[in-house]
Amino acid sequence: MKAIILAGGYAKRLWPLTKDTPKPLLMVGNKEIITRIIEKLEDIKEIDELVISTNAKFENKFKHYLQNITVSKQCRLVVEPSMGEGEKLGSIGGLNYLIDHLGLDDDVLVIGGDNIFEFSLRNFIDYYSDKDASVIALKKIEDRALLKKYGVCVLGKDELITDFQEKSDKPVSDLASTACYIFTYSDMMLIKKYLAGPNPPDAMGFFISWLISNASVYGYVFEEDWYDIGSFEQLDGARERYGQ
Numbered sequence: 001m002k003a004i005i006l007a008g009g010y011a012k013r014l015w016p017l018t019k020d021t022p023k024p025l026l027m028v029g030n031k032e033i034i035t036r037i038i039e040k041l042e043d044i045k046e047i048d049e050l051v052i053s054t055n056a057k058f059e060n061k062f063k064h065y066l067q068n069i070t071v072s073k074q075c076r077l078v079v080e081p082s083m084g085e086g087e088k089l090g091s092i093g094g095l096n097y098l099i100d101h102l103g104l105d106d107d108v109l110v111i112g113g114d115n116i117f118e119f120s121l122r123n124f125i126d127y128y129s130d131k132d133a134s135v136i137a138l139k140k141i142e143d144r145a146l147l148k149k150y151g152v153c154v155l156g157k158d159e160l161i162t163d164f165q166e167k168s169d170k171p172v173s174d175l176a177s178t179a180c181y182i183f184t185y186s187d188m189m190l191i192k193k194y195l196a197g198p199n200p201p202d203a204m205g206f207f208i209s210w211l212i213s214n215a216s217v218y219g220y221v222f223e224e225d226w227y228d229i230g231s232f233e234q235l236d237g238a239r240e241r242y243g244q
Helices: 033-041 059-067 090-102 121-131 185-196 204-211 232-242
Strands: 002-006 049-055 074-080 108-112 115-117 134-140 151-155 161-166 175-183 217-222 226-228
Touching: 002 033, 002 090, 033 049, 033 115, 049 059, 049 090, 059 074, 074 090, 090 185, 090 204, 115 175, 121 134, 121 175, 121 217, 134 151, 151 204, 151 217, 161 204, 161 217, 175 185, 175 204, 175 226, 185 204, 226 232
Parallel strands: 002 049, 002 108, 049 074, 134 217
Antiparallel strands: 108 175, 115 226, 134 175, 151 161, 151 175
């Protein structure tokens, strides 16, 4: 299994803080957001390679970062050919770019590079193994206004996802998608079929909504802390939790 950290965005909602610094390299506590993710990946024996997907603008920032950390797993930086918001491939387009450039031949763990989470990746991968199908991590959120900012899921029997809405004004459930997914190889290969149709290449939720009509996808619900660093409010909350 490969682990892919998506870090190809430009985080305009956090400008000027992220104008020249990619969001995954922002400090929360005494370490970068992406370092917190990598530390959780280090002990997962199934993962044989770590891939960081970024853009041409921040290529050198990530090269410098990787030169100054110690990672036990093989690590690769893949650079999308974009220099600004109007050129970016989007999360789904970025995965398609990786399919073309990595020669993927295995299942993949995909994590948004702006996520801080406390749930166990070991338990998440064990859940995926039990289901033998693609799975996504979900967090229950009671704040209806906050839910409108996320993709939300409806779960049926055995946690099978029966409905998925991307950032709806009227959320159909209180289970938010947390940008942490495990896709089977066969489901990853469906990305090309998805993009061949009139489907948006940006938010991953659009692909999930499409995928549940073409494959079985299950929801892993966790109770531990989670921060989606998409706003100053979330960033401040994470820094309060982990220290400035």
